[in-house]
Amino acid sequence: MRCILVGVKTKDKTEKELKNSLSELEGLVEALNGKTLGKLYQKKEVPDPATFIGKGKAYQLKELAEGIEADTIVFDTDLSPVQITNIENITKTRVIDRTDLILSIFSERAKTRQAKLQVELATLQHQLPRVYGQKGKALSRIGGGMKTKGAGEKLGEIKVRRIKDRISKIKKELEQIKKQRKQQRKWRSKDPNILKVALVGYTNAGKSSLLNRLTKRDTFISDQLFATLDTKTSYIVFPDTGKKVVLTDTVGFVKDMPQEIMEAFMATLEEVEEADLLLHVVDVSDENWLEKLESVEKILKKINVIDKPSIVVLNKVDKIIPSPEFLDESEEEILTGHRDSVIISTEMGWNLDKLREKIKEYSLLLKEPSYYGGE
Template sequence: MRCILIGVKTKEKTEKELKQSLYELEGLVEALNGKALGRLYQKREVPDPATFIGKGKVKQLKEIAEGTKADTLIFDTKLSPVQISNIENITGIKVMDRTDLILSIFSERAKTRQAKLQVELATLQHQLPRIYGQKGKALSRIGGGMKTKGAGEKIGEIKVRTIKNRISKIKKELEQIKKQRAQQRKWRNKNPDVLKVALVGYTNAGKSSLLNRLTKRETFISDQLFATLDTKTSYIVFPDIGKKAVITDTVGFVKDMPEEIMEAFMATLEEVKEADLILHVIDISDENWTEKMEAVEKIMEKIKIKEKPTIVVLNKVDRVIPSEDFLDSSEETMLTGKRETVIISVNKGWNLDRLIEKIKLYAKELTAVSYD
């Protein structure tokens, strides 16, 4: 995939936010083994309803694409069906928006049955409004048969019904998986010796690497966005206190996470909602780590887990300081606004023992829970 990235500076978005968002968009392209050949910026108070960036800018975009031999145009926003159709008609090139790109990555990375179903559900929910918005040949009528009345159904109506039926079937299957997971959680909830810990964080913050280090489990890791999608669970045993911590890794978040994806992955996030302790993993070497921390906290608030006991884990500090000797625990809460914090390097193993001790303290506080 050889693409041009398109960003629009509106009154709701600052210049810095636009550049950060396009930089992340390029990372998403690279996650699909694509190459960004260039970027196009446009300043608009409000998006053009027909083409988002205006017909003149689209013609300019066509010239750039022809000159660079780009085969895809990727917009760092959500486009309407009409906008996509109009831009493709003018440029003759495939058009994707940010949600399309993320869904393509999810589709490629999903491994388990649950993850594949969730990705398919999100994709179908994203496609449905576009079929409603299609015009012309796609919605031409099928001629009626001998036993039918009228000219027959529109092709678009058949597509919509097929997609709705598939969505209904997927939701039922996911509900069954959700019930099975609930039974597993019920067992853990009845065991007062088990601390339930969930890892959350921005994509590529190092959550899977941390799970591997803490539990000595081998989970696929890669230095790219959305390297893993499936929920992974393992545990740490604390024999001296007769407790253990079950740790669950979850899909990474991104800023402005598309609603379709958030809805589709709620089953995965149920693990987070049931946790006794949250580890919010942050890449402190990222110059925009504070903004990403806030983006994750907004999602945590949305799914009603922000008030849960949380340890902020500032990871990848080995990219910031030359050795472990420079670690200063007195700076931790200063960096995160008095939140309980620990600075670590999963890669180097720095301060992991301190993080484990913090987790153990929460495990010690577990008490037996009575059930009716």
Template structure:
């Protein structure tokens, strides 16, 4: 994919706009593409037909032809009409921000559950576009078309086929959720098992931390949304005879598309069932505070803001050259680490042990109360 990115500034501060452009470039790279051109426009409101101005559309068309680009990517979400109009004018594939994220998800999903979740999100996002010409891409997702009669319009056929496929996927995901629910019930209220969920902005280093804590082989890549599949691993503390089940979850991103949030709700339930959350933050990222807030807002959406949380500032090795230079964390439930180098992992283990003991004590109190 040779992409021209189109960044539209709708009254954003300059620094926020630059941040969004950088993230868009990272998303293009994660989708396997290369940014070959950039076009910027500042607008107070979107144009109903193209989102950008008509003059800017012609400018982009000339640029795409001149550098032989094959894709135009917008940093905003476009309506079906805008997608259709832009595709006709530019004569190349046009993707909005959600399209791009879903393209990455389609490439990176590995397990049956992740593939179904991504397909569901993709179909729900594309469904309004079937009459705008975008629906032709859906044939590779949902299988062949079934018609009810020669007089049925192509758009109606596509719509019916997509809706049938969406319903089928939802049923399959419900079955998977039933299986997961049984697994969760078997672990519920076990005082010897601490359930931990890893959350964080995409590419914060969650997979690296999971690998370091569990000594498991985990796929790691320095790209956005490198891993989508939920992984649950076991840590055993023989000195206190406690087990920790730690689950990695899909990384979050600013303005997470609602289709993805809805489709991945089964996976996100793992966070709901956790005893404690590890919020992993890339401390070497200059935008870490903004990304921290994004994750906290997602947790609020899930009504999990009051769940016990440990803030894990990761990648400190990219900020200081030696473990000896790490300043001591003064805030409670906060720790600075390097998952790659193993710095302060022993201290993180100590924090997890503390929570494991607290769960046992709390469970013991509950048993006493119920027996009275």
């Protein structure tokens, strides 16, 4: 995939936000083994309803695609069916939007039955309005006849019905999986010696690596966006207290997470809702770590878990300091003070004992049911 990235600075987006967003988009392209050959920027207060970037800019995009032999144009926003069709007609090049790109990554990475169903559901929900918006021969009426399902029924209506039927079947199957997972969690919730912990955070913050380190589990990790999609669960046991900690890794978030993905992955996010404690993992070496932390907190607020007990785990500090001797100094400089936080390096093992001690402190509070809203 040889790509051109297209970013538009609208009235509600700063230059810095546009730059950061396109940088993330480039990372998403790399996650699909694609290559970014060029970028096109456009300042437009209000997106053009026909092409988003305006007809003149669309022809510039055509010349750029031809000049560098790009085969895909990726927009850092969601496009309407009409906009995609119009831009493809002008540029003679495949056009996808940000949600298309994320769904393609999810489709490649999904391993379990649940994850595959969730990706298919999100994809179908994203496609549905596009089928409604299609024009031309694909939606021409079928003539009446003995073998047709009703004279004059549109091809588009058949497609819509098929997609809706499939969505309904997927939702039923996911509901069954949800019930099974609920039963699996039920035994844990009854045991006062088990603390349920969910790892949350921006994609590529190091959640899977941290799970491996804390539990000595062999989970796939990669320095890519959305390297893992499937929920992973493992355990820590504190012999001196008799407490057991169940840690669950969850899918990483991105800024402005597409609604289709949010809805499709609610079964995964239930692990967050059921948790007693959240470990919010942050890549502190990222210059935009604070903005990404806030983006995740907005999502946690949407699913009504922002008030849960949490520890902010500032990871990858080894990328900004040369040795653990500088940890205390870094904590004074980086930690926000009003949060329960710990600065660590999963890669180097720095401060992991400190994090374990914090988790243990929360596990000791399990003897007080009211702490977690228990009966």
